[in-house]
Amino acid sequence: MKKPVIGVMGPGSGATQRDIENAFDLGKLIAEKEWVLLTGGRSEGVMDAASKGAKSGGGLTIGIIPTADNTTTSEAVDIAIITSMGSARNNINVLSSDVVIACGMGTGTASEVALALKAAKHVILLTDNQGSKDFFKELAKNRVHLANSPAEAIEAATFILKDQRQDQLQT
Amino acid sequence: MKKPVIGVMGPGSGATQRDIENAFDLGKLIAEKEWVLLTGGRSEGVMDAASKGAKSGGGLTIGIIPTADNTTTSEAVDIAIITSMGSARNNINVLSSDVVIACGMGTGTASEVALALKAAKHVILLTDNQGSKDFFKELAKNRVHLANSPAEAIEAATFILKDQRQDQLQT
Amino acid sequence: MKKPVIGVMGPGSGATQRDIENAFDLGKLIAEKEWVLLTGGRSEGVMDAASKGAKSGGGLTIGIIPTADNTTTSEAVDIAIITSMGSARNNINVLSSDVVIACGMGTGTASEVALALKAAKHVILLTDNQGSKDFFKELAKNRVHLANSPAEAIEAATFILKDQRQDQLQT
């Protein structure tokens, strides 16, 4: 059985200190669950912190890199997928994730949440940005989940993955 | 001097009757300005209606098609760019537009607004969806503009294009 | 009825003087046929020369740009589709063309010929590179056509387009 892939999406240079701490904790918890972490892969903000957290927990880290080479890749990324596609790679980020966790908010992160919902994925929001919670909940009530901490986000992901496995067994 | 390209983004099957009427009027007004219309190109909803409006005004219509062939292309699209990239083509839609008008709201449209803002584009929102206005205004106050009618959206686009031309002359 | 879109693919900085002359003539002949010219859109080599030829004949020119903005776009491109996808845009070039003409040869051009054949497109080779003719003829004999001059290439394109229209009428 394939290991679940959890996408952690969030701002690069625009990440807050709290986003970065949350991202590190998310990565660590994901590794402890023996899930695979997937991020946008750059050496900044949430992507970098989540990858470092996962490595601290002994996990495997995938980075979907927007540039044409590894110059922007976080050192905590094990497998770098070089897309040379800029923000169009955001769609790959979410399609390749079994569950998407948005950690923090910004224009890139908002595009990832919207693309994930468009692709019928479940999204967990871990952010103080109230406007994004209101807006995305309204767009897709049943597939947007709110979390107040990394632990709550992982609890929600566990629940969603269990549901997905059951759906697969029944089909 | 190249003709301005105006991107009109909006829902396909999820478009409301009002979105479709607005999209037709936007397309017609864009053609009357002798601007080029660019949409997601499918034969549904806002993409189809805006393209038909532009043709009724004698304009040129570009469609950025998500599928691998023309089976999903609106008959009102003059030039079909076949991407075979699904929703990743949303980034091409906005990068290729001098100004983006979001007509209606949905997950795909939200991704286009977010990707446009990420790429430092100006976006005009023509929608009743209050949550999207609040959220995107908060993300990028100076580049998100609200319109209550197609005419107001075209007025805003005219103003933004004039600003862009002046910036280009000064550099 | 939509105007046929003819893709002219060829080297940028690696184009020979003969490639550039052929590309200009191809563009001019395409415009005189009232077809639309589509190229990779950059301000170099075959892309630039074909676009200039088409403009000299009063035609419409589309450029599928690899970069994230217009800094690399030929001034002879009317409609610039900004992909920010590097060489992955080569697949869009060929999918969006009813017929592909390769003018000259290089690594990028070879990828476009191969991707066109993969997508079941007809390709006309206008090049002195004998190895490419032998190899691609072997890969897909019935869809690779050899031309010795721009006029011969346009003759072949005319024939292929006529066939395609007849196939469409019959289905």
Added chain:
Amino acid sequence: MKKPVIGVMGPGSGATQRDIENAFDLGKLIAEKEWVLLTGGRSEGVMDAASKGAKSGGGLTIGIIPTADNTTTSEAVDIAIITSMGSARNNINVLSSDVVIACGMGTGTASEVALALKAAKHVILLTDNQGSKDFFKELAKNRVHLANSPAEAIEAATFILKDQRQDQLQT
């Protein structure tokens, strides 16, 4: 230090029996070297066989999937990157590989070899197709290497990787 990623590219349904045997052996040898295997990820031909070979050797397998979900993914792929980009994903395949091995030949494989050379990658050809060897050798003599067996291909890859590491140490 990151593990090297070796891309094995080759036909799907068009693969010969010999291509499939070679692909399995390549995958196994790559795993024994403790390198990561990257393929186009589909459950056919060279992609499938190489992935199975790598799993038989206890290796890690990455698949860059052309479709929008896992319905086409080989069961021997550990990490599926879902691109929904069709053949445009071929560029990601080669950009993400430290060395590219073409096992067999076809239109898709030819596009991958050409895109790899365009991106200045080294490519090892393991195929009976003489036309492809002649053509690609002429396009980029110093970066195209010929192998007569999986073992020879791995030897060549070892040599190229060693060179790359030395270049990195010097810069």
